[in-house]
Amino acid sequence: MTEPKYTSILKIGIDIGSTTVKVVVLDEADNILYRAYERHFSKVREKTEELLNRASEILDGKQVRILITGSAGLGVAKSADLQFIQEVFATAKAVRSYIPNADSVIELGGEDAKIIFFKGSLEERMNGSCAGGTGAFIDQMATLLNVSVEELDELSQHFEKIYPIASRCGVFAKTDIQPILNQGGRKEDVAASIYQAVVDQTIAGLTQGRSLGETIVFLGGPLYYYKGLRKRFTETLGLDNEHAVFPENGDCFAALGAALSTDGYESTPFGDVLRRIRESVDDATHTNTMPPLFTSQEEYEEFCKRHNSNAPPKTDISSYTGDAWLGVDAGSTTTKLVLIDENCGILYSYYGSNQGNPVGIVLAELKKIYELAGDRIKIKGSAVTGYGEELIKNAFNMDLGLVETIAHYQAARHFNPDVDFIIDIGGQDMKCFKIRNGAVDSIFLNEACSSGCGSFIETFARALGYEIGEFSKLGLFVEHPVNLGSRCTVFMNSSVKQAQRDGATVADISAGLSISIVKNAVYKVIRAASADDLGKHIVVQGGTFNNDAVLRSFEQELKRQVTRPVIAGISGAYGAALYAKDTAPENPGLLTLNQLADFTHKARPITCKLCTNHCSLTINTFDNGRRFVSGNRCSRPLGKQKNDLPNLAKWKYDRLRSLTGVPGPRGKIGIPFGLNMFENLPFWHTFFTRLGFEVVLSPESSRSIYRLGQHTIPSDTVCYPAKLMHGHVISLIDEGIDTIFYPCMPYNFDEGAGDNHFNCPVVAYYPELLAANISELEKVRFLNPYFGLHRPKDFAKRAAAYFKGEFGIPAHETKEAARAAYKAYEDYKSEIRAKGEEYIKYARDNGKKILVMAGRPYHIDPEIGHGIDELAVSYGFVLISEDSIAHLVKKEPRKVLNQWTYQSRLYSAARYVCTQPDMEFIQLVSFGCGIDAITTDETRDILESGGKLYTQIKIDEITNLGAVKIRLRSLIAAVEARERT
Known part of the structure; x- marks a missing residue:
């Protein structure tokens, strides 16, 4: 069959988005002759040329009219001297041509999300630099679940319940998802929850009070390919098939609109168009750069030799006979196991992704350990730490559980007894704490953002087509690392793309990202003014510091040498093993090899109805009827009554x-x-x-x-x-x-x-x-x-x-x-103060610690505070609020302008706590509160100057309390350690 000859002028629309290139070719009657949709992996010009070349049978020798659109299309259009059309106009042209009754359009791209309103005035609302709620976000979440995006979509269609998950950026969402997985949540439920998060982000973030109308058109690759995402949108918006429109070419609609908009533009020979795009590929300009990490191979070898000297002895498990102790670190993205001998040498270790199933990983590794140990080795004790601590402890009947900060301190002091500052950077978590007089003192933890963590650099490695190990080594010897600043992951996307447009290589970007991680850690989490703020004997831990580029950047930024144990990536598990060796009970309870053979694990999600919290619970059932309930804020789902300690x-x-x-x-x-x-x-x-x-x-x-x-x-x-x-x-x-x-x-x-x-x-x-x-x-x-x-x-x-x-x-x-x-208000305030006195007296009469939960009056709302008060009481604290004690100190000038009533109470309460040896203090902070950018530093200064620990808990619409538990348990452990010295 011979191809038809086209003598008329053809129309080309090219939509170059943040992650994909779409090409549509139309004939004079607007029939589609060719269409393509492919990812460009940041090689936008090369991919555009490739897709056009594929249509050469249709386009060679033809006159064409062409328009380019899309978030990454303007640069190509300029460098190739081709016409550009703003994507809202291109999309509007296609919608008006094919779906004239549309009230609005929701379009999701790789890193772009937009809503176009048609009724009334034409208006577009688009996400800023944040890629939360877009295709890139879905890609990240699929990686987190260790499935393809296609598998994620299939999983989502078999959900039973929806968990609340943030989607304003991927790192927030990971913080919410990982504990659900670590506690036995079903992937099907998590997949659907990810899609629901995208829906919520789009509606809340982009509608901004304007009505979407009755007929809504859904465009873009994610909404074209993912059926589960379509379902979550239509159900949330209450749309039927008539009013939810998913066009046949919804993935290429902007390109189609661009092609339709070419009428009236001058035509150009196709060969000329192709030549212009080809010649624009190598267009490059100056890039903002920084000094190299290493200037020679010899310098790097000396660096490696110094750090590789910090290693525990290794013992051959196949020949060792004696007692052993097991440590497990069920982290946010990885699972680590360490088995140590009587001399603290390592008999066995494991480090790997938990693949959304930490129970399965630990089960397989325990079986392997037992097989290698035979009858020669007896495991005398076991301990677990990390986000999945409670699940793993219950699943395998492990002896002990300990908070991560203490596990990492155990490991750090083993290698450097004089350690005075520890920083552990994992996949999403960063834990920093000062050591004073042999006890944990100040504690710093990253909030819901992981921009200074391992997942930050891993995200970019995968986006650029590399595995993390290979990607990290690329930047070691580059002469000009690109300066990417220190911003969150999704903001950094634009910096990386700009650097690529400016001619930076992947190696330049790799080095720049390693430096960026360090700047985020030092200046955003620790908020250090200088290296002296950290300490003289610094130990670094966590898998991220296995990256030599990150470690080198850290030493360069601090201008001092630090200690990185060879086992940096498994420090938590090693510390847990050391803890088990020191404190394990006489009769260890770890499941035996025979018990592991019969091990079963099922997880079932439910919503608790026993109180107004309506917690999203996961019921984990193991063999022999053993059970573990996660997600609860109180003890009632466990068949126990609520803790009756006073809670103001x-x-x-x-x-x-x-x-x-x-x-x-x-x-x-x-x-x-x-x-x-x-x-x-x-x-x-x-x-x-x-x-x-x-x-x-x-x-x-x-x-x-x-x-x-x-x-x-x-x-x-x-x-x-x-x-x-x-x-x-x-x-x-x-x-x-x-x-x-x-x-x-x-x-x-x-x-x-x-x-x-x-x-x-x-x-x-x-x-x-x-x-x-x-x-x-x-x-x-x-x-x-x-x-x-x-x-x-x-x-x-x-x-x-x-x-x-x-x-x-x-x-x-x-x-x-x-x-x-006025009298009723004064009476209420007097009641609060009287209750405060009553609860303080109760605590002192009964030997209980007192915790002041300070924030805003509305932080006591259970939906806002997420049951943090009840969690604190469950740890044995008598809880009071800042307004019950703030009146007990006189007015005192502050370093900052003290002009808000709520914040004045906060400062006064912190000052009072410093005078009370049995009181501790936590500050609740709402995400989005600009005033607290001031109050947090001032409150920390008050408490630390008074010899108290400062603990901050940031809260938003997400209910997961994993990070809160770490903070509260770290506070408890630090107080106990301080009292022992």
């Missing part, structure tokens, strides 16, 4: 929720229960009750309340407590409340403890934002006046005028209600 956070929450409405002659008035209402509710409840209103509170916060208002949130970077307010307001409307009161309050009560008494800007003005973004408020009466409760006489006067105008209430009634409200 819970008392305050229950006290506020008890303020129910009393039916009154003036009807109902709704109050959204969030933000500063956790501070001011006793005031407003009394005020409106005295005025004859029935006060109706919005329901308790929950994930469903958040999703109820998710589509109206205009900013994904605002704190979670603020995001929840959208759902609280809508829930009141859905209940039929036609009058909602939520005032703007720039000032809080003046407690005389600071330089001023502001509310933070979010708390102060959020009612204005709600009014502007929640269209449902147009159906009800939304009262959001400006009031200042810090001036009682002025408030009474202003309130009298306002409520007379709104409801015709006589001024004397309003003023009387105001007097009663």
Whole structure:
């Protein structure tokens, strides 16, 4: 069959995205003659030329009109002197041509996510530098689960439950996913949860309060190829087949639109187009560079010799006879095992990816160890550490569990008894702690970001087509490592791409990334001003420091030599083995080889209904009926009663929720229960009750309340407590409340403890934002006046005028209600202080430690605090809040401007804790809180100057408490070690 001859001018649309190239060729009647969709692996010009060459039978000798579009297309268009069209116009052209009734478009690409609104004015909203919720995010998550993206999609279609997972960037999500896997969560559930995270990120991050309309078109490779992702979008948005449109060429729609848009442009011979693109391939400019890591092979060999001298003895397991001790480190991305002999020599070790199944890995390795040990070696004790500690301990009946910080200290002091600073960098976790007088002192842990960790560099290695080991070695001897700065992974994507466009080689980028990891660790996690802030005897651990480029960068940045044991990658497991050797019980409980032969493990997800937390539990069942429940915030799912130690956070929450409405002659008035209402509710409840209103509170916060208002949130970077307010307001409307009161309050009560008494800007003005973004408020009466409760006489006067105008209430009634409200507020504050005294006395009478959980009033909301208070109480603390003790110290000037009421309490409480030997302090911080960029450093300075440990816990919408447990247990271990010295 001969090919038809085309004498007319052909149309070419090329869409060059962040990860793929799409090419569409149309004839004069707009029929598709050729289409292609392939990944470019950062070689955008080469791949574009390749795809065009494949269409040469159609295009050779033809005149063509061509338009290039896409996030990476502008550079190609400029260097090749070809026409460019902005992708929103290209996509809009295709949508209007094929789906004219579309209200909006949701398009997901490799690293780009966008929504285009058609009804009303044409508007595009696009993700910034963050690739969370895109194809690259899905790729990363598939790698984490050790499956292909196709397998991930298939798994997602067999889920039973959805876990809450962050998707604003891959490293946040990994922090949420890994503990689920380590605790036995099903991959099917995790896969579907990953897709749900993409949906939530797109809706919350890009709609920003604007309605998507009825008919939505879904475009881009991920939405074209992944059926599970399609299902999560359609179910979440409540769309049927008629209103959810997935076009036949949805993966190439922007390229199709570009081709359709070529009408009116001058034609060019195809050969000329191909030549221009080919000649633009090697276009390069100057790149910002840094000094080399090593200048010679000899320098590198001396470096290796120095570090390789720090090694434990190795013993041949096949000939050794005697006692042994086992250590396991079930880390965030890897599983490590070490078996040591009587002299602390290593008989056996293992280091590998946990492949989303740490139980299976440990099972296989234990069988191997028993087979090698035979009857000659008796395992006298075992210990486990890491994210999967509880699961592995329960699965294999291991003797001991210990927090990672202590495990790593055990290993570090074995190699350097004078160690005064330890830094461990793993796949996603970074743990740094100072050692003072032989005990752990200050503790630093990375938050939900792993930009200074191993997964950071591994992500880029794979994206560039290399395995991590090969990639790391590339940069050792390059003359000009590229300066990529120190930013998070997804922000770094753009830096790497720019460096490639500027002519940097993969080796230059490899060295630059190694240096970037170190800068992130030193200046973002540790926040060191100089090397002296760390110490003189520094031990580095973790698999990331097996990378010589990272280790060299670390020494260069600190301008001093450090100790890296040869076993850096398995330090946690080695430390656990040492701990087992020192403290194992007389009768070890580790499963025998015969028991392992019958070992079984099944995991089943459920949602606990025993309290309002509604924890996502995983029920792990092993042979002989052994069981382990993970994901719980309290002991009730385990068949136990809640710990009855005093918990002031819970008392305050229950006290506020008890303020129910009393039916009154003036009807109902709704109050959204969030933000500063956790501070001011006793005031407003009394005020409106005295005025004859029935006060109706919005329901308790929950994930469903958040999703109820998710589509109206205009900013994904605002704190979670603020995001929840959208759902609280809508829930009141859905209940039929036609009058909602939520005032703007720039000032809080003046407690005389600071330089001023502001509310933070979010708390102060959020009612204005709600009014502007929640269209449902147009159906009800939304009262959001400006009031200042810090001036009682002025408030009474202003309130009298306002409520007379709104409801015709006589001024004397309003003023009387105001007097009663101020008294109710003062009584509530007195109750808190009295409860604080009562709980402190209880702790001291019963020999219990006291933990001050300091933050904002709304951090006691169980949906916001995620049960951290209950977790702390389960560890044996009596828990009180900062506002129960802040009044016990006099005002004192601070280094920073102390102008917010909540923060003034924070500083005062920290100062008071420094005077109490039986009190410890943790600070809760909301992600997105700009003010806490100031308060965290100031609070740390107060506590450490007073000889106390500083522990910070950042919280957002994700409920996983794995990192919180590490912090609390590290605090407990550090306090115990300090008391022993």
